[in-house]
Amino acid sequence: MKILLALDDSARAMDEAVRLASERGAGLTALFVLDTGWSVYIGSDFLLGSTARSKFLEYTRDAEFAQEHAALELVRQRAQAAGVACEVKTVTGGHIADEIIKEAAQGYDLLVMSRPFRRGLEVVRDAPAAILKAAPCDVLFVRDQPAPQA
Amino acid sequence: MSDKAKGKMTVFKTDRHEDAAAMVFVSLVVAFVLVYMAYVVPTVTIKPNQDGKLIAIKVQPDQEIKKGDLIYSFEYKDKKFVNGELQEKLAIKDVLASTNGKVLSVGVKEGDALKKGKTNIIVMDHEKGTLP
C-alpha cells in the first residue's frame, strides 16, 4: 500500500498520515507543491512600474520556499519519531490541486491532506473540492483541529 | 528551479521592458497613422463630428482650396452646463479646411440634415505631406 500526503503547514495531517503508514506498514510519500499561480493572479494589473511586479513575485517565491523547507523538515521529524520511512517530493507547474491529482494517479492508494488546505493561493481557490471531484484514489481529509468530543 | 517557481512573469522580462515596448509600439502606431494620412491615403472624406443642419456650403467640385478656407457652416444644438443646469441652444459652427487640396465632389446641399460621422460632406484630394 502506498500513501500520499499532500503537505501544507498542518501537523495534524502529517501525524495522521504517519500513523496510518505505520499501522498498515505502507510506504509514505510527502508531496509539496510550489504555487506558480501568482503571476496570473496579479496578471491583469497594468499600472505596476519598473520592477514592482518582479519584486513581489520573488517575495512570494521566497515565501513558498520557506514554507516548503519548514513543511519538509516537520514531516521528516514526525516520520522519524514514528519510525516510518518517508519519501519527500517537491513539484511545481500548474494549480496545486491539479498537481496533487496528477501525483496521486501514480499508483497511490490513499491521499491524506488537511482541510482547509493552506498553501499559496489556495486561500482563494479550493483544492479539496477539486480533489474530491477528480481524485484517482481514496482521500482522507484531516481537520485542522480535532473534532470536539460530544 | 527559482524561475520555474516564480512562473513566467510577462512576455517581457520586467515591467520596465513592457513599458518600453508599449512606448515603442505607440510610436510605431502614431508614425503609421501620420504617414498614412499624409502620404498614402488617396482621398479624404470630410464628415461632420456632430449632428446638425447644413446651412451653407462654400465649395464646388474641382475647386482648389487653401488651408483655413471655409468649407461649410452648420447649425447644431449646443448643450452646455451653466451653473449646473443643462442648457440647449442653437449655435452655428464654421468648418475650415485643415489642408490645401482640391475638392473632388460635394455630397450635400444646403438645408440637409447632418449625421455625426455618417454624412459625406465633401471628398477631397489633399496636398501630400500635410495632415488632413
Next chain:
Amino acid sequence: MEEKKGLAHILAIVPGLAVMVGTLYLLRTFVEPWMKDAVVFGQKGWLVQVLSLNYILLSIIAGIIYRNVFFGGKIPDWAEAGFRTTRLFIKSGVIMLGSLYTLQKLAKVGSIAILLISTFVFGTVFFVIWYGKRIGMERSMIGVMGASCGVCGVSAAVATSPGVNAKPSEVALAIATILGFGIMTMFVSPFIGKALSMSDYQFGAWVGTGILNSGQVLATCLAFNPTFAPGTAVAYGEIWNVVRVISIPFVVFIITTWACKAEAAESCATGEKMSLTKVFKDRFPIFVLGFFGMTALSSLGWLGAEGSNTLHLMRDVMSWIFGIGLVGQGAYIDFRELKRAGGKPLRVGLVAGTLKYVVALIVIMLFVSKDASF
C-alpha cells in the same frame, strides 16, 4: 514548461492574441450594431441606453466568459502567452490617451485632481489604520490595505507587500476583495452616473477618486461614455488615473516606513533602510512618461488639428487597442477566486471602499461643477 526563445517566443503569443482581436472584431462589427437596434422591453436600444452595454463592457464581459465558462477557470496554456499581452495593449492605450490633452489643459485639471486625490488618499489611509487596529488586523496587513484602498488597488498592494512583509495568503485575500469591489463598481457606476445625470467631467472626477482599483477607472469611464475625445469621461478620468499612478511610490514609501516603525520591527522585510529614491526607482511606472510625451506632441500640434480626419483615425486606432486589451483584462477575472475573498481584508476593504466611493460621490456632487473645465 521550458522557456521559449526567439521566434517560438513570439509565435506562442499568436493564438491568444488572435482570440482577443477576433472577439473585439465580432463585438464591434456585429454585436454592438445589433444591440443598438434590438428592441427589449419595448424600447429600441434598451441594452445600450439602460445597461450601458457598449463594446468596452462587452469586451470585458467576453473575457470573463472565456475564463469562467469556456476555460473552466483557468487560462489554458495555448492562450496564456497571448493573453499576457493585454497589459501591453492597455499601457499603449494609456500612452495614446495623452494625445487628448494639451499641456495647459493637463495642468489646469491636474491641479484639481492632485488636490482631490491627495485628500482622499490620506483620508483613506488614516481610516484604514484606525479601523484595522480596531478589528485587530496585523500591522503589515494594515499597511497593504491602506496602500491598496488609498491609491491604486492591486498595484499598490503588490508594490507594498514585500516591504512590509505581509503574508502572501492574506495579500491574496486583499487582492480578491479589491478586484471584486472594483468589478462591482465598474458595472454599477455608469448607472449611478446616468441616474444623477452627472456630466462627463463629474463622472471622471468621481470615478477617478472613488474607485479602489485604478485599473478599472478607465474601463468604467468608457462604459459611461465610449467616445475618445477631449472632454469625455475617459479624458478626465485618465488625468486622475495618472496622478494616482505617479503617487504609488510615495504612498508605498510612507506606508512602509510607518509599518516598519521600531515597535513592529519584526514586520520589516529587509534590514536595509528604505530610501525614497530607491522606492521611486523600483516602482515608478515609466509608461507614464510616454503619456506626457504624447501630450507634448499634441500641444505642438503634430498630430493633426482637432476635428481632422487624422485625429479621428488616431482615436479609432486607440479604441481598438483598448478594446483588445480589455478582452484580456476580463480573462484575468475568475469569479471562483473572487467569491472566496474573506477575512479581515474583506471587512476593511468593503468598509473603506464603500466609504470612499460614497464620500467621493457626495464631494463631487457638491463641490465640482457640471461645467467642464475644458
